[in-house]
Amino acid sequence: xxxxxxxxxxxxxxxxxxxxxxYAALVALAISHILRRPPGxxxxxxxxxxxxxxxxLLGPLAYLFxxxxxxxxxxxxKQTSDRSFLRRRLRGATGGGAGAQAFQTRPxxxxxxxxxxxxxxxxxxxxxxxxxxxxxxxDAQAALGEMFRAIQSAAxxxxxxxxxxxxxxxxxxxxxxxxxxARAGVTVRVLYDAFGSARASVRGLFWRHRNVPNLHxxxxxxxxxxxxxxxLNLRNHRKILVIDGTDAFTGGINFHDAYLPRGGRxxxxxxxxRIRGPIVAELQYTFLRDWYYMAGTPxxxxxxxxxxxxxxxxxxxxxxxxxxxxxxxxxHAALNTFFAAVSLAQKQILLATPYFVPPETLITALRHAAxxxxxxxxxxxxxxxxPTIRLASRALYAPLLTAGVRIFERxxxxxxAKALVIDSGIAVIGSANLDPRSLFFNYETNLVIFGNAFAxxxxxxxxxxLMASEEILYPKWRKRPKWQQLKENFxxxxxxxx
Numbered sequence: 380x381x382x383x384x385x386x387x388x389x390x391x392x393x394x395x396x397x398x399x400x401x402y403a404a405l406v407a408l409a410i411s412h413i414l415r416r417p418p419g420x421x422x423x424x425x426x427x428x429x430x431x432x433x434x435x436l437l438g439p440l441a442y443l444f445x446x447x448x449x450x451x452x453x454x455x456x457k458q459t460s461d462r463s464f465l466r467r468r469l470r471g472a473t474g475g476g477a478g479a480q481a482f483q484t485r486p487x488x489x490x491x492x493x494x495x496x497x498x499x500x501x502x503x504x505x506x507x508x509x510x511x512x513x514x515x516x517x518d519a520q521a522a523l524g525e526m527f528r529a530i531q532s533a534a535x536x537x538x539x540x541x542x543x544x545x546x547x548x549x550x551x552x553x554x555x556x557x558x559x560x561a562r563a564g565v566t567v568r569v570l571y572d573a574f575g576s577a578r579a580s581v582r583g584l585f586w587r588h589r590n591v592p593n594l595h596x597x598x599x600x601x602x603x604x605x606x607x608x609x610x611l612n613l614r615n616h617r618k619i620l621v622i623d624g625t626d627a628f629t630g631g632i633n634f635h636d637a638y639l640p641r642g643g644r645x646x647x648x649x650x651x652x653r654i655r656g657p658i659v660a661e662l663q664y665t666f667l668r669d670w671y672y673m674a675g676t677p678x679x680x681x682x683x684x685x686x687x688x689x690x691x692x693x694x695x696x697x698x699x700x701x702x703x704x705x706x707x708x709x710x711h712a713a714l715n716t717f718f719a720a721v722s723l724a725q726k727q728i729l730l731a732t733p734y735f736v737p738p739e740t741l742i743t744a745l746r747h748a749a750x751x752x753x754x755x756x757x758x759x760x761x762x763x764x765x766p767t768i769r770l771a772s773r774a775l776y777a778p779l780l781t782a783g784v785r786i787f788e789r790x791x792x793x794x795x796a797k798a799l800v801i802d803s804g805i806a807v808i809g810s811a812n813l814d815p816r817s818l819f820f821n822y823e824t825n826l827v828i829f830g831n832a833f834a835x836x837x838x839x840x841x842x843x844x845l846m847a848s849e850e851i852l853y854p855k856w857r858k859r860p861k862w863q864q865l866k867e868n869f870x871x872x873x874x875x876x877x
Contacts, residue, residue: 405439406431413442426872454613458706460672465504467678468664478690482657484509484697486829490723491805497719498699498827501712505700511656512694513826513833517840519638519795522630522651523549529622529653530556535685536566538666540599540619542810544571545635546579553634554588561594570670572615573600575633597674599822613705616821618651618810619666624688627654627662629809629824631797637764648789650731650796650840652808656693658826661700663687665824696830703811704822713811713825714818718744720801720827724753729800729841731758733793734765734814735772736871741813742775749783758844760795761788767870768814774864774871780853787848800838804831 409431413424431438483506486492495507516522530537530553537560544550561567571585576598579585585596599615620628630651632638638646654662667681703713717737721728721744728748735757749755757779763769776786799807809825811817828834 402435405435409439409442454704454706457672457704458708461668461706461708464668464671464678464682467682471682478687479506479508479657479660482508482510482690482692486697486804488804488829490725490802491829494719494723494805494827495699495829498701498716501715502699502701505661505702507697507699507829508657508661508690509697510690510692510694511654511658511696511698513656513658513696513698513828514653515833515836515840516630516651516653519632519649519651520640520646522628522632522649523634523638525653526620526628526651527552527556529620529626529628530560533560533565533622535623536568536621538568538570538619538621538663538670540570540615540617540666540669541634542572542575542614542616542618543633543635544569544576544579544584545633546582546584547636549636549639550579550584550634554584558588558591558594561591565593567594568666568670568674569594569596570615570666570673571596571598573598574614575616595674597670599669599673612820614816614821615669616810616817617665617669617824619662619824621659621663621666624663624686625655625659627659628652629654629662629826631795631810637793637795645792647792648794648796648844650798650808650837652826654698654826656696656698657690658698658700660687660690662824665700665702669822696828696833698829699827701809701825701827702823703818703825705820711818713823714738714741716807716825716827717741717799717813720799720805720807721745721748724748724755724801725751726802727754727756727800729756729758729798729838730813731794731796731798731841731844732813733760733763733795733797734768734812734817735759736768736775736815737813738815738818742779745779745784746782749779755784756845757784757786758794758796758841758848759786759788760791760793761849762791762793764793764795767873770867770870771873774867776851776856777853780851780856786851787845788851789844789848794844796844798837798841800834800841802834804829804834806830806834806837808837 410428413427427442431442485507486495516525537557557567557569573580580598588594588596618629618632628651631649632651638649640646663686667686670676671681701712701716703709718741745755759772779786797809797812806828807825808828809823811823811825817823
């Protein structure tokens with residue numbers, strides 16, 4: 380035994396002492412960085428401080444890789460790329476800018492005009508464009524089928540950006556159709572999020588199609604040695620499909636089997652939209668901007684007339700694209716848009732989101748709308764694919780219910796839809812959820828739509844889902860078990876960094 384003791388480099392007390400020094404140093408470094416560059420609110424800062432103290436190794440490492448106060452530094456290359464792409468677009472005669480000027484418009488309704496002026500600040504390079512046809516496809520399985528048929532009809536190019544592209548029946552069918560059109564001479568570009576589609580990547584779905592001519596595939600990631608960034612918390616959550624520069628789809632649908640009936644149960648519910656008209660060029664531009672950042676394709680190959688055919692009137696909707704991202708130019712844009720729309724509401728707010736854990740500012744705006752006499756209804760799923768987010772969401776119900784906000788939990792199947800309807804003529808659709816990840820970390824794309832007919836169509840669909848829901852009534856809600864309240868409040872503590 381004495382020989383063994385002399386062979387050890389450190390005694391047990393020395394090991395404990397060394398570990399304590401390392402622990403104290405890591406905690407001190409993390410806390411000093413938190414205090415030097417605080418995140419958006421004091422509660423988040425305090426949560427990170429407690430986390431790094433309580434978890435000696437995990438805490439500092441989590442802050443290093445998921446620290447929410449480092450996103451601007453990690454995205455400066457994306458912002459530089461976006462600005463370079465924009466300058467080229469503004470200089471050229473293509474890029475959708477010149478032809479779209481004829482369709483620029485302003486809303487006649489005073490409240491809508493005020494929201495549009497706010498969007499002048501939040502999305503200055505994407506004006507309000509009239510002459511669009513925007514159609515809701517409320518059945519998710521039908522939306523997948525419609526996108527597949529549009530892909531089969533492509534003659535020039537297909538541009539697809541998605542968060543989840545799964546190695547299942549839906550994903551395999553999609554890749555098979557894309558490969559078929561590519562072999563027929565259509566240029567196909569597929570941009571998938573490297574985190575959301577990690578399973579398909581690991582299982583070789585994209586690798587199996589690497590040699591198909593005209594089929595170009597790239598994963599969006601900001602964890603790249605070549606770009607000298609390592610940020611796993613920043614993801615591209617947009618859903619954009621553009622066919623030949625004239626036909627587009629956007630909304631909440633990813634490409635996986637969750638939307639298909641299984642075991643006698645219907646698939647998930649989601650809202651997706653088919654779009655024609657001048658606003659297609661803005662969705663096209665957004666795709667190409669992200670593609671340029673990841674793939675580095677020469678600008679002249681992306682901003683050429685074939686991708687931006689002359690816009691033509693397709694309907695009566697006026698729409699404005701609003702991108703949101705962690706870059707300095709677009710940070711908090713989605714949150715500010717939601718806040719402005721809710722604050723301007725005069726009669727009714729209908730809001731659907733699968734993940735309802737918004738920041739305090741938006742909760743206050745919803746409560747104040749109810750105080751003003753606005754009819755506020757929030758639709759969320761009764762069963763969630765992220766159960767901890769559902770618990771965190773439920774911790775926020777009480778102040779909303781006591782203010783007069785009505786909350787409805789949609790009975791299964793899971794509803795993944797995102798939509799906001801304000802009064803009689805304003806709607807917000809797209810990819811953004813009302814959670815910290817969407818509002819602060821993700822790359823998202825929404826459309827703000829001005830038009831009574833479209834808003835009424837979306838309102839009817841929301842009403843149908845409200846009728847299939849259970850309303851949360853405060854007298855019953857406040858009597859729920861204490862253990863349930865403890866669970867909800869516990870998981871709500873973590874939603875600023877979830």
